[in-house]
Amino acid sequence: MKKCNVKxxxxxxxxxxxxxxxxxAMMLSGLALPSKEAEASETEYEIYPSPHVMEYADGSYIINTTEDVNVVYESGIDDAT
Structure with missing residues (x-):
């Protein structure tokens, strides 16, 4: 009996x-380490199709093309684009 009790x-x-x-381990894995902020990179954008005439007037852009233009505007696109 004593041997069983020890086990x-x-x-x-x-x-x-x-x-x-x-x-x-669960408590430590639940702690989130602060993430390093990604630095914004200078990205060159290309406009398709290439406009025939592009005029810059007081921060607004006028694009004259002979075809329809598809405009994508969202928060991920910077002001210059």
């Missing part, structure tokens, strides 16, 4: 140690 105590200690280690 039970060892098993219980092992389970508790495993539970503590798993809890610590």
């Amino acid at each position: 039970h105590q060892k098993r219980t200690k092992f389970r508790r140690l495993t539970a503590v280690l798993m809890a610590a």
Whole structure:
């Protein structure tokens, strides 16, 4: 009986140690490290189709083409584009 009780105590200690280690691992993995901000790169954009005439007037751009123009405007595109 004594031998069985010793095995039970060892098993219980092992389970508790495993539970503590798993809890610590979960807590550490839940902490988010601050991410490094990505620096904006100077990207050259190309306009397709190539406009025949492009006029710059007071910050507004007038594009004259002979075809239809598809305009994509969203927050990810900078002002100059």
